[in-house]
Amino acid sequence: MQGEIGVRHSIDYDMCINCGQCLINCPFGAIEQMSFLEDVMEKLNGGWTVVAIVAPAVRVAIAEEFGKPPGTLTVARLHAALKKAGFKVYENNFAADQTIMEEGTELIGRVAYWELGLKEIEFEITDSYPGSWRKKVRLELKEFENRPLPQFTSCCPAWVRYAELYYPEILPHISSCKSPQQMAGPTAKTYGALKVWKVSPEKVYTVGVMPCTAKIYEASRPEFNSAWRWLREKGLIPESVPPFRDVDAVLTTRDLAELFRRKGINPLEFSENENPEDFEWYSGGGTIFGTSGGVMEAAMRFAWSVLSGQEPPATSEEWDFVKVRGYTYPRVHASVTIPLKKELRKETGIDEVTLNVCVVNGIGFGGMHIKPVIEEVLAGTSRYHFIEVMTCPGGCLNGGGQPVEPMGTSWIDPVLPLPL
Ligand code: SF4
Numbered sequence: 001m002q003g004e005i006g007v008r009h010s011i012d013y014d015m016c017i018n019c020g021q022c023l024i025n026c027p028f029g030a031i032e033q034m035s036f037l038e039d040v041m042e043k044l045n046g047g048w049t050v051v052a053i054v055a056p057a058v059r060v061a062i063a064e065e066f067g068k069p070p071g072t073l074t075v076a077r078l079h080a081a082l083k084k085a086g087f088k089v090y091e092n093n094f095a096a097d098q099t100i101m102e103e104g105t106e107l108i109g110r111v112a113y114w115e116l117g118l119k120e121i122e123f124e125i126t127d128s129y130p131g132s133w134r135k136k137v138r139l140e141l142k143e144f145e146n147r148p149l150p151q152f153t154s155c156c157p158a159w160v161r162y163a164e165l166y167y168p169e170i171l172p173h174i175s176s177c178k179s180p181q182q183m184a185g186p187t188a189k190t191y192g193a194l195k196v197w198k199v200s201p202e203k204v205y206t207v208g209v210m211p212c213t214a215k216i217y218e219a220s221r222p223e224f225n226s227a228w229r230w231l232r233e234k235g236l237i238p239e240s241v242p243p244f245r246d247v248d249a250v251l252t253t254r255d256l257a258e259l260f261r262r263k264g265i266n267p268l269e270f271s272e273n274e275n276p277e278d279f280e281w282y283s284g285g286g287t288i289f290g291t292s293g294g295v296m297e298a299a300m301r302f303a304w305s306v307l308s309g310q311e312p313p314a315t316s317e318e319w320d321f322v323k324v325r326g327y328t329y330p331r332v333h334a335s336v337t338i339p340l341k342k343e344l345r346k347e348t349g350i351d352e353v354t355l356n357v358c359v360v361n362g363i364g365f366g367g368m369h370i371k372p373v374i375e376e377v378l379a380g381t382s383r384y385h386f387i388e389v390m391t392c393p394g395g396c397l398n399g400g401g402q403p404v405e406p407m408g409t410s411w412i413d414p415v416l417p418l419p420l
């Protein structure tokens, strides 16, 4: 964004990372996002299985659009309202659980290779959803030669865009995992279409319902048509089906409120006591993705349980890992010591491993919060193993797609001292 006070401003789209912070903070309401609202309304009118992939930060903001105070929790009643509007619901928290298993596994791979000096590692992952499962994972660690520590998170598309534009040399440090939205899209169009809803995948229309404007850009990236590629390869769709996107459209929280208003639906009038259906189950680790420090906390719980072979103590600070939460600080850092399980102790001769972690709570004006972190990594002087980056201050709950207050919604105070 460029311009002097009192004259018209302009956005250089080649430099913009699509975070939408200018939109929610402009005191004149001068900036608008593009919207898929009309396309989604048309698809809901028939012939399509329309799937809402609904992110955790939407549940604490949608009620604001219907007259309730910010933070009013709307979970089952939001699902019920979406179903009333004609959507199938795919909780993005469920996709966040998928993400943390992938991203946590990648972190363990990097730590095992670079910190523990192992050539391979084997562990078991499980979940506690209905019909819970266990799976053995065996990682050959040679491939981690090109995936150095520290690992950065990859679930914020504005941060990924920032890195691509301004620090491309940092890319090997960024997790190779897709964001929850981009994991949900192809799962809905493959497993969801074929096994759950039993419909033709090419007639599934996926809609990210996000607190975020950068997710609109993310869904449009050319590489994100993996469901179409996989279905073609397996012969599960006819050759004649043209390429389709993993996520067809994105509605911001504001867009969803407008859709509800046009359909005469008020989510607050539904019950909070509905039972979850397929794709509506998730863990608390998935839910906290919506706030700064949440991805880090979920990753630490996962790494702790895999490397120690046990659950973190439920009543202690270790389970909640409160020290990694963003609060109002631009950067937070912490050290988490994990006692290694017997097999790893025997193999490495090491009793415990300490992971140094950092949470960047909003990249800051001109990238002022993230730049020092990146530059330390590039200089080889970083002490961190894992770094979470959320472009918006406070994380997604303060994203560019959330309801707009007259004087902006960013509550972070940049003059707070850094706890470093
Ligand atoms: S605040 Fe974000 S969306 Fe707005 S111009 Fe800057 S980078 Fe682009």
Ligand code: SF4
Binding pocket: 018, 019, 155, 156, 157, 158, 159, 211, 212, 213, 214, 215, 390, 391, 392, 395, 396, 397, 398, 399, 400
């Ligand atoms: S922090 Fe969340 S809302 Fe903000 S740009 Fe990143 S993903 Fe979008």
